[in-house]
Amino acid sequence: MMRFLIAVLLALVQDPPKEPGKEPPKEAPKPAETKKAVYTALLGGDVYTVTKGVLKNGTVLLKDDKIHRVGASVDLPEGTTRIDVTGKRVLPGFVAVNARGLAVHPASGKVADALDPFSESVKLALAGGVTSAHVELGGGGGFFGGAPASGGGSAVVKMTYGTLEGMVLLEPASGSLGAWITGGPSDRFEIRENFQKAREHVEKERDFDRRRAENRLKPNEAPPRALPAIDPYVKYLKGEQIARFPSGDADQIKRALELVNDFKFKAVLTNVVEGWTLPEEIGRARAYCTMTVRTKVHADRDRSGPSGSSIEQAAILRKSGVKFGIISITQNVSTGGVAGRDLLNLPLEAAFAIRGGLDEQTALESITITAAEICGVDTRVGSIEEGKDADLVVLDGDPFDYRTFVDLTFVNGKLLYDKAKSPYFSHLKTGK
C-alpha cells in the first residue's frame, strides 16, 4: 500500500529514544461485530501523514472509527460517503500535550467519571483542530481551566462531542512529580526513597521471573507485590506510566534530570523555558519537553551563563535530539482576553518555533505524533496511517499560515466540526 505514497519527506527524523518496556495503550471497546461498517472517504486533498510524508491529491478512506486505507487511488466500497476536499490539506487531528479543565468537570477521582462531552470548550477545541488532549483533574476546571491539583487524575481524552463512547484514550496517562521540583527536602527524600524501593521491587520481580523460568521457585511462592504507595514508581521504572515534572527554569530542569538519570525512566519536562541552555543534558537523559515557544522570560542578571527564554529553544533542542510537544499559553479554549493564545490556534504556536529556526516537519510533529508519544498514545493517534484512529482535520491552507482555518474535524471517524455550519465560524469568509 505504502508504495502508492509519493513520499515528500520534509525532514528525516533521528531514531526516537527507545522507552523500556513500552506497551501500546489499550484499545477502545469495539462496537458489536454485527453492525454494518460505515465508510467515509476524503478525496483529492493533500494528505499530511506526518510519519510518511505528504501525499498529493490522495484519498483517505475511513472505516468506522479507524483509518482504513491511505493512497493515491483507493477502491471505495459501496455506500462510501465521499467528501471532496480538493485543494485542501488533510492532517491528523492535533494533540494538546497539556490541557486544563478541557472537556472535564472539576472533580476528584477518575477523569473518565468527570468527562463533559457537551462542554462548549470541546466544540471550540474541534474548531481549532484539536482532537485529543492530555487533561488533569482538579483546580478550577470550567472554561478557563485552572491549575491542576497535585496528584489529581490524568488522562488523554478525545473531543468526542456529545458522547462518552471512545472519549478516553488512556487513563491514567501520567503521574506528576511536581513535588520533586517544588516540594521541600522531605518531599524529595520521600520520592527518592520510593524510587529506591520501586527499583528493589523490580529487581525482585525479575529474580522471580528468572527462577520461574528455571523452575526454581519455592513451593507456593507468590510473586512479589509492591505497596500501593510504591506502585506508581514501579510503573515509571517499567515505562508503563510517564512522569511529568513542571520545570521551567534551568535549576528545575537540572533537578528533574538528576532523578531521571539516577533511575532511568520516561519523563516529560513541562512548560520548559530555559531548556535551550541545557539541550545536551536533556537529550542525554532522553527526557521529553513541552513548551510554549513564544513565552518570554527575562534573562537573570544574577546568574552567570545564558538564562531566560529563547524563541530558538525548539530548534536548539531539536539539534540535540530532544523530542518536544508545543502547546498554547492558555491550555484550554478561552472566550475572553486576547485572541490567539488558546487551543484554537495550535499550529500557530508551532509556527513560532519555525520562526526560531525549526524545520516545518518537526513543528508539525510537535502538535501531532510527538505530542501523542509524550502522552503515551502514539500507537493510536498523531499520524495518518492505516489502522490508526480516524481523527483528522481538513485545513483550507498551509497549516502554519495565519490565514488558515479548520474546515472539517473528524473524531473516531465522525464529522464533528464543519466550519460552514459552525455558529462561531461560519460567518467568516476568508476569501480562500
Next chain:
Amino acid sequence: MRLLLLLVLELVSPAGPGDGGGPGAPQEDGLALTHVRILTVTKGEIESGTILVRGEKIAEVGKEVKIPTGCRVIDGKGLVALPGMVNAVSRIGASDGAGGGTGSTPMNAAYDEINPASDAFTQALRTGVTTYGVHPAGGTVAGQGAVLKPVGFQKETMVIDRSAFLRITLQASTASKDALRQAIEGAKRQIEAEKKNPKGAPANPKADEKAPPVVRFLRGEIPAFVNVGGPAELLHFFQVMDAFAEFKTSVVFVAPADIYKAADELGRRKASVILRPDLTFLPFTRDRVNPAAELARAGASVAFGPGADLGDLAESYLFRVAEMVKFGLPREAALRAISIAPAEMLGLGKRLGSLEAGKDADVLLFDGDPLSAPARLRRVFIGGLEVFSGE
C-alpha cells in the same frame, strides 16, 4: 377531618361566588360544574359541558350530562376547567435544604420530613397545583419520595403514597457514580439471593438494610427520579445503568435547560424528562432554544415543574408554560406536560392528570384560557372539595 378543613376554609375563603351551596364539603348528591369549557387534556376540549363529581371522583364529563336531583350545581359559564396540576419535583412542607454530597441514603424518606402544619400547603392552593411529588433530602442515592395532596392537615390523610419513587442525584464524579453503582449492585445481590430462596426468612439477613427502595426500583415497582446537572451527567448515568440492562427500570430525569443538547439520546431511549418551562440560549448567543420542544421533537416524554412551590416561579408557572407554546411546543403537549405527563411519571396516570370519569375530582376553574396572560385561577377543587376560591 372534613370538619377541620371546613373550619379553615372559612378562614381562608370566607365566601364562594353566589352558587347557592356553601363552599367546601362534597355533597352526598354530588357536584355539577355546568356550562364550562373543559380542557380534558387526554380527550380533547369540550366547548361547553358539565363535569359531574360524586364523592372524591369525577363521575362524568361531557356535553350532555344528566344532573341528578339534589346535586349542587355551579354554573361555570365563562369559566375554563383544567385538571389540577401535578408538580412532580417539589419540596413542599419539607424541611429546608435538599442535602447533597455523594453518599447513599436510600432509607431517607420525604415522608419523614414533611410538616403537615406547614403554611405552604395553604399558600400553594392558589397556584393550581393539586398534587406534589415531594423529594427527600440526601446524597447520590438520596431516598424515597412521597406523593401528596395539599389538603388534610395530617400526613396520613395528605399523603397518597409514602414511597412513590426513588430519588437519585448523579454528579459527574467517581464518588457519585461509585455510590450509585454500589447501591444497584447491593440491590441486585439481594434480588438474586431472594430468587435462590424464594420462601421463608430473608435469604441474606446481612443484606444491606439500605437496599429495599433500590430493590423496588430494580424490580420496576417504583420509578427513580434522577436529578442530573446537565447532559454530561445524563450520559454518566446511562453508563452506570447500562451495565444493569437486565432490569426493566423506569426512570424520570429532572434536568436543567441545557439537557436539550442530549435530545437525540433521550429520544432514542424514549426517556421521560421534567424541566422548568424556561427558554434557554444557544451558547454565547441570544438565539433562543426551547428545550421542551427539542425534546418532544426527538421523541422524549416531557413534563414541566414550576421549580418552586411558592413565590414568583410558582405563580408565573402557566405564563411560562404559555411561552413554551409561543416558542414552538404544541399546545397539546404543553397541557399534557403540566398534568397527565407528570402524573404518569409518578405512576399515578390512572388516577390523576386529566378530566375523565373515574379520576380524582381535582379541578381548576379559570376565567379564561389558562395559557393566556389575563386568565386568573378562580376556583380549585381537590377530591371534590373546594379548597380555594379566587380573591
